[in-house]
Amino acid sequence: MALSKNMRGALFMSLAMAGFTFNDAITKLLTADLGVAQLIFMRGVVASVLIYLLARHRGAMRSWRRAADPWVMLRVVGELGGTLTFLIGLSHIPLANASAILQGLPLAVTMGAALFLAEPVGWRRWGAIIAGFIGILIVIRPGLDGFSPYALMIVGTVLFATMRDIATRKVDPEIPSLFLSTVTAVAVTLAGLVLIWPTGGWDPVSAPELGLIGLAACLLLVGYHFIVGSMREGDISFIAPFRYTSLLWALALGIVVFGDYPDTYTLVGSAIVIGSGLYTLYRERIRSDEMPASHAPVRHSP
Known part of the structure; x- marks a missing residue:
């Protein structure tokens, strides 16, 4: 039985989150010895080559002039800003704290869809969005012991990623997802190269580190491809909550790899954010059931 567009989008989102979270764990390990910009560049070189070859194989490459499309460029800016802020933070x-803050992204995307894509969002979901942001504040705990200003970098990631996801929905559907992924990967890689020397220069890289960078790049390829595919399938408000699967991976990897056990603030704040996101999903499903078929949004395949 064929999956619906919403279910395909949810599956793509779950796969993207697994790829990104494992990539994040590897990257966090590598930041102990290598600079963030150098990591972005080295990981990006491998990822860009892999994505480009896959796009060529599937006939997805278009004239590079399509990369100058304003929505494509805005998507690249969002991806670059999100990458820099997230890796610095x-x-x-801890990985779990960063992931917990990032769970506010589905709420931010739902809000962005209402403001910029005219998707209807009622007062109940607006209330859930506000509650979710309160949960993020609990994780960040401003003014309390344990507060780190670097947590605010992850808040910046949420804003940049919201820009990226909204821009993805506005890109011409004739532009293949793999072409978008290739353009994004190349742009982020070049930005990493430019930033290496202003941020501390080049650090020596061992053979094991090269292997981990290659693995991270492959996982990044999975994330890039499926995040684009998910945003172009079905309704954002249905698909976005499946980002929460990344928190499960982050909690497990944080404990197993880094020995970081989440504290009460992180767990309570995460529960509030996830609960708010799941409530928005519940309200969206009710709205979809009540909507006449003649008013249902029309979606186009990539």
């Missing part, structure tokens, strides 16, 4: 705070 991740190198200084």
Whole structure:
């Protein structure tokens, strides 16, 4: 039985989150010895080559002039800003904390969809969005012991990623997802190269570190491809909550790899954010059931 567009989008989102979270764990390990910009560049070189070859194989490459499309460029800016802010923050705070803050992204995307894509969001979901942001504040715990200013970098990641996801929905559907992924990977890689020397220069890289960078790049390929595919399938408000699967991976990897056990603030705040996101999903499903078929949004395949 064929999956619906919403279910395909949910599956793609779950796969993307697994790829990104394992990549994040490897990257966090590597930041102990290598600079963030150098990691972005080295990981990006491998990822860009892999994505480009896959795009060529599937006939997804288009004229590079399509990369100058304003929505494509805005998507690249969002991806670049999100990558920089997240890796800087991740190198200084536990993986689970960074992931917990990032769980506010589905709520931010739902809010962005209402403001910029005219998707209807009622007062109940607006209330859930506010509650979710309160949960993020609990994780960040401003003014309390345990507060790290680097947690605010992850808040910046949420804003940049929201920009990226909204821009993805506005990109011409004739532009293949793999072409978007290739353009994004190349742009982020070049930005990493430019930033290496202003941020501390080049650090020596061992053979094991090269292997981990290659693995991280492959996982990044999985994340890049499926995040684009998920945003172009079904309704954002249905698909976005499946980002929460990344928190499960982050909690497990944080304990097993780094020995970081989440504290009460992180667990309570995460529960509030996830609960708020799941409630928005519940309200969206009710709205979809009540919507006449003639008013249902029309979606186009990539």
